[in-house]
Amino acid sequence: MSDLIEGRQPVLECLKAQRPINKILLAKNIERHGLIAQILYLSKQSGLLVEFVDHRALDRLSLSGRHQGVMAFTAAHKYTEIEDILAAAHAKDQPLFLILLDGIEDPNNLGAIIRTADAAGAHGVVTLKHRAVGLTAAVARSSAGAIEHVPVARVTNLNDCIRKLKEQRIWVAGLDEQAEIEFTQADFKLPLALVVGGEGKGLSRLVKENCDFLVKIDMAGKINSLNASVAAAVVMYEVVRQRKS
DSSP states (O other): OOOEEESHHHHHHHHHTTOOEEEEEEETTOOOSTHHHHHHHHHHHHTOEEEEEOHHHHHHHOSSSOOTTEEEEEOSSOOBOHHHHHHHHHHTTOOOEEEEEEOOOOHHHHHHHHHHHHHHTOOEEEEESSSSOOSOHHHHHHTTTGGGTSOEEEESOHHHHHHHHHHTTOEEEEEOTTOSEEGGGSOOSSSEEEEEEBTTTBSOHHHHHHSSEEEEOOOOSSOOOOOHHHHHHHHHHHHHHHHHO
Protein backbone atom coordinates (compact mmCIF):
# COMPACT_ATOMS: atom_id res chain seq x y z
CA MET A 1 0.00 0.00 0.00
CA SER A 2 1.68 3.21 -1.17
CA ASP A 3 1.04 6.61 0.40
CA LEU A 4 3.34 8.61 -1.88
CA ILE A 5 2.26 10.80 -4.82
CA GLU A 6 5.03 12.20 -7.07
CA GLY A 7 5.09 14.98 -9.64
CA ARG A 8 3.60 18.45 -9.99
CA GLN A 9 0.39 17.65 -11.84
CA PRO A 10 -0.47 14.50 -9.81
CA VAL A 11 0.00 16.35 -6.53
CA LEU A 12 -2.04 19.32 -7.77
CA GLU A 13 -4.89 17.04 -8.85
CA CYS A 14 -4.73 15.29 -5.49
CA LEU A 15 -5.20 18.66 -3.78
CA LYS A 16 -8.04 19.66 -6.10
CA ALA A 17 -9.83 16.38 -5.35
CA GLN A 18 -9.43 17.11 -1.62
CA ARG A 19 -7.85 13.72 -1.07
CA PRO A 20 -6.62 13.38 2.54
CA ILE A 21 -2.95 14.43 2.61
CA ASN A 22 -0.56 14.26 5.56
CA LYS A 23 2.14 16.56 4.19
CA ILE A 24 3.75 17.88 1.00
CA LEU A 25 7.46 18.01 0.25
CA LEU A 26 8.93 20.59 -2.12
CA ALA A 27 12.53 21.01 -3.25
CA LYS A 28 14.15 24.00 -1.52
CA ASN A 29 15.18 25.74 -4.74
CA ILE A 30 11.95 25.12 -6.66
CA GLU A 31 10.51 28.08 -8.58
CA ARG A 32 7.24 29.17 -6.99
CA HIS A 33 5.08 29.91 -10.03
CA GLY A 34 2.74 28.00 -12.31
CA LEU A 35 1.75 24.62 -10.89
CA ILE A 36 3.91 25.13 -7.80
CA ALA A 37 2.10 28.38 -6.99
CA GLN A 38 -1.23 26.54 -7.24
CA ILE A 39 0.05 23.74 -5.01
CA LEU A 40 1.20 26.24 -2.39
CA TYR A 41 -2.10 28.13 -2.53
CA LEU A 42 -4.28 25.03 -2.16
CA SER A 43 -2.03 23.67 0.59
CA LYS A 44 -2.40 26.89 2.55
CA GLN A 45 -6.16 26.91 2.02
CA SER A 46 -6.37 23.37 3.40
CA GLY A 47 -4.00 24.01 6.31
CA LEU A 48 -1.58 21.35 5.06
CA LEU A 49 2.01 21.07 6.18
CA VAL A 50 4.51 21.94 3.42
CA GLU A 51 8.19 21.14 3.99
CA PHE A 52 11.04 22.42 1.82
CA VAL A 53 13.80 19.82 1.61
CA ASP A 54 17.00 19.18 -0.30
CA HIS A 55 16.44 17.83 -3.82
CA ARG A 56 18.61 14.82 -2.98
CA ALA A 57 16.22 13.87 -0.17
CA LEU A 58 13.41 13.71 -2.73
CA ASP A 59 15.60 11.59 -5.00
CA ARG A 60 16.08 9.09 -2.18
CA LEU A 61 12.35 8.90 -1.45
CA SER A 62 11.23 8.73 -5.07
CA LEU A 63 9.83 5.47 -6.38
CA SER A 64 9.48 6.66 -9.97
CA GLY A 65 12.50 8.91 -10.40
CA ARG A 66 10.18 11.59 -11.79
CA HIS A 67 9.16 13.61 -8.74
CA GLN A 68 9.82 17.04 -10.40
CA GLY A 69 10.66 18.46 -6.95
CA VAL A 70 7.22 17.68 -5.54
CA MET A 71 5.85 14.86 -3.37
CA ALA A 72 2.70 14.38 -1.31
CA PHE A 73 2.16 11.82 1.41
CA THR A 74 -1.47 10.84 1.31
CA ALA A 75 -3.49 9.36 4.15
CA ALA A 76 -4.03 5.60 4.16
CA HIS A 77 -7.55 6.26 5.41
CA LYS A 78 -10.00 9.16 5.35
CA TYR A 79 -10.11 11.46 8.36
CA THR A 80 -13.36 12.34 10.08
CA GLU A 81 -14.63 15.37 11.99
CA ILE A 82 -14.78 15.56 15.78
CA GLU A 83 -18.44 16.51 15.56
CA ASP A 84 -19.16 13.20 13.82
CA ILE A 85 -17.38 11.29 16.60
CA LEU A 86 -19.42 13.09 19.27
CA ALA A 87 -22.65 12.46 17.36
CA ALA A 88 -21.87 8.74 17.05
CA ALA A 89 -21.27 8.44 20.80
CA HIS A 90 -24.51 10.30 21.51
CA ALA A 91 -26.43 8.02 19.13
CA LYS A 92 -25.18 5.00 21.07
CA ASP A 93 -26.29 6.65 24.33
CA GLN A 94 -22.81 6.12 25.77
CA PRO A 95 -20.59 8.49 27.76
CA LEU A 96 -17.94 9.78 25.39
CA PHE A 97 -14.51 8.17 25.41
CA LEU A 98 -12.08 10.06 23.18
CA ILE A 99 -8.30 9.81 22.85
CA LEU A 100 -6.42 13.07 22.15
CA LEU A 101 -2.81 12.84 20.99
CA ASP A 102 -0.40 15.70 21.67
CA GLY A 103 2.27 15.17 19.01
CA ILE A 104 2.67 11.42 18.45
CA GLU A 105 5.35 11.11 15.75
CA ASP A 106 6.04 7.37 15.59
CA PRO A 107 3.72 5.52 13.18
CA ASN A 108 4.01 2.32 15.24
CA ASN A 109 2.83 4.18 18.35
CA LEU A 110 -0.11 5.76 16.53
CA GLY A 111 -1.09 2.42 15.01
CA ALA A 112 -0.88 0.69 18.39
CA ILE A 113 -2.97 3.41 20.06
CA ILE A 114 -5.66 3.12 17.38
CA ARG A 115 -5.65 -0.66 17.80
CA THR A 116 -6.07 -0.39 21.59
CA ALA A 117 -8.72 2.33 21.18
CA ASP A 118 -10.72 -0.09 19.08
CA ALA A 119 -10.33 -2.91 21.62
CA ALA A 120 -11.25 -0.62 24.52
CA GLY A 121 -14.34 0.76 22.79
CA ALA A 122 -13.13 4.35 22.45
CA HIS A 123 -15.31 6.42 20.15
CA GLY A 124 -12.42 8.02 18.29
CA VAL A 125 -8.90 9.43 18.21
CA VAL A 126 -7.83 13.03 17.62
CA THR A 127 -4.33 13.89 16.40
CA LEU A 128 -2.53 17.02 15.23
CA LYS A 129 -2.20 18.18 11.64
CA HIS A 130 1.36 19.40 12.22
CA ARG A 131 4.33 17.95 14.12
CA ALA A 132 2.65 14.56 14.28
CA VAL A 133 2.39 11.45 12.14
CA GLY A 134 -0.71 11.11 9.98
CA LEU A 135 -2.61 8.07 8.78
CA THR A 136 0.20 6.59 6.74
CA ALA A 137 0.51 3.08 5.37
CA ALA A 138 2.85 2.24 8.28
CA VAL A 139 0.18 3.36 10.75
CA ALA A 140 -2.41 1.26 8.96
CA ARG A 141 -0.18 -1.80 9.23
CA SER A 142 0.58 -1.20 12.93
CA SER A 143 -3.12 -0.82 13.70
CA ALA A 144 -3.74 -4.38 12.42
CA GLY A 145 -6.89 -3.21 10.63
CA ALA A 146 -8.27 -1.09 13.47
CA ILE A 147 -7.81 2.02 11.32
CA GLU A 148 -10.90 0.84 9.40
CA HIS A 149 -13.05 0.93 12.54
CA VAL A 150 -11.79 3.81 14.72
CA PRO A 151 -12.62 7.33 13.49
CA VAL A 152 -9.56 9.60 13.47
CA ALA A 153 -9.86 13.39 13.35
CA ARG A 154 -7.11 15.97 12.85
CA VAL A 155 -6.94 19.42 14.42
CA THR A 156 -4.57 22.34 13.98
CA ASN A 157 -4.67 23.41 17.63
CA LEU A 158 -5.20 20.85 20.38
CA ASN A 159 -5.87 23.50 23.01
CA ASP A 160 -8.76 24.92 21.00
CA CYS A 161 -10.11 21.38 20.65
CA ILE A 162 -9.87 20.83 24.41
CA ARG A 163 -11.69 24.08 25.18
CA LYS A 164 -14.53 23.17 22.82
CA LEU A 165 -14.86 19.73 24.39
CA LYS A 166 -15.02 21.25 27.87
CA GLU A 167 -17.76 23.59 26.70
CA GLN A 168 -19.79 20.45 25.97
CA ARG A 169 -19.22 19.17 29.53
CA ILE A 170 -16.63 16.62 28.55
CA TRP A 171 -13.93 16.03 31.15
CA VAL A 172 -10.35 16.23 29.89
CA ALA A 173 -7.69 14.12 31.64
CA GLY A 174 -4.01 14.40 30.76
CA LEU A 175 -1.55 11.55 31.23
CA ASP A 176 1.56 13.04 32.88
CA GLU A 177 4.29 11.37 34.91
CA GLN A 178 4.53 14.40 37.24
CA ALA A 179 0.82 14.33 38.16
CA GLU A 180 -0.23 13.90 41.78
CA ILE A 181 -3.19 11.59 41.09
CA GLU A 182 -2.65 7.88 40.36
CA PHE A 183 -4.74 6.91 37.31
CA THR A 184 -6.69 4.28 39.26
CA GLN A 185 -7.90 6.99 41.67
CA ALA A 186 -9.53 9.15 38.98
CA ASP A 187 -13.20 8.99 38.01
CA PHE A 188 -13.38 7.90 34.37
CA LYS A 189 -17.09 7.12 34.26
CA LEU A 190 -18.04 10.60 33.08
CA PRO A 191 -17.75 11.73 29.40
CA LEU A 192 -13.98 11.73 28.94
CA ALA A 193 -11.20 12.85 26.63
CA LEU A 194 -7.85 11.27 27.55
CA VAL A 195 -4.79 13.25 26.40
CA VAL A 196 -1.57 11.37 25.65
CA GLY A 197 1.69 13.24 25.06
CA GLY A 198 4.30 12.70 22.39
CA GLU A 199 7.31 10.44 22.61
CA GLY A 200 9.99 11.81 24.91
CA LYS A 201 8.21 15.17 25.30
CA GLY A 202 4.97 14.33 27.03
CA LEU A 203 2.22 16.92 27.21
CA SER A 204 2.97 20.51 26.25
CA ARG A 205 2.66 23.13 28.98
CA LEU A 206 -0.54 24.72 27.64
CA VAL A 207 -2.20 21.35 27.14
CA LYS A 208 -1.43 20.46 30.77
CA GLU A 209 -2.93 23.75 31.92
CA ASN A 210 -6.09 23.22 29.88
CA CYS A 211 -6.76 19.71 31.20
CA ASP A 212 -9.31 19.37 34.00
CA PHE A 213 -6.92 17.04 35.83
CA LEU A 214 -3.72 15.07 35.29
CA VAL A 215 -3.07 11.44 36.14
CA LYS A 216 0.07 9.33 36.37
CA ILE A 217 1.08 5.68 36.23
CA ASP A 218 3.23 4.77 39.23
CA MET A 219 6.51 3.15 38.20
CA ALA A 220 8.04 0.54 40.52
CA GLY A 221 11.15 -0.16 38.43
CA LYS A 222 14.22 1.86 37.52
CA ILE A 223 12.74 3.19 34.25
CA ASN A 224 10.58 6.22 35.00
CA SER A 225 8.25 6.15 32.00
CA LEU A 226 6.44 3.87 29.55
CA ASN A 227 6.23 3.97 25.79
CA ALA A 228 3.40 6.33 24.75
CA SER A 229 1.23 3.58 23.26
CA VAL A 230 1.76 1.30 26.27
CA ALA A 231 0.91 4.07 28.74
CA ALA A 232 -2.19 4.93 26.74
CA ALA A 233 -3.28 1.28 26.75
CA VAL A 234 -2.88 0.97 30.53
CA VAL A 235 -5.13 3.96 31.18
CA MET A 236 -7.63 3.07 28.45
CA TYR A 237 -8.28 -0.24 30.12
CA GLU A 238 -8.76 1.43 33.48
CA VAL A 239 -11.53 3.41 31.80
CA VAL A 240 -12.99 0.10 30.57
CA ARG A 241 -12.71 -1.45 34.05
CA GLN A 242 -14.45 1.46 35.77
CA ARG A 243 -17.27 1.67 33.28
CA LYS A 244 -18.01 -2.04 33.61
CA SER A 245 -18.09 -1.96 37.42
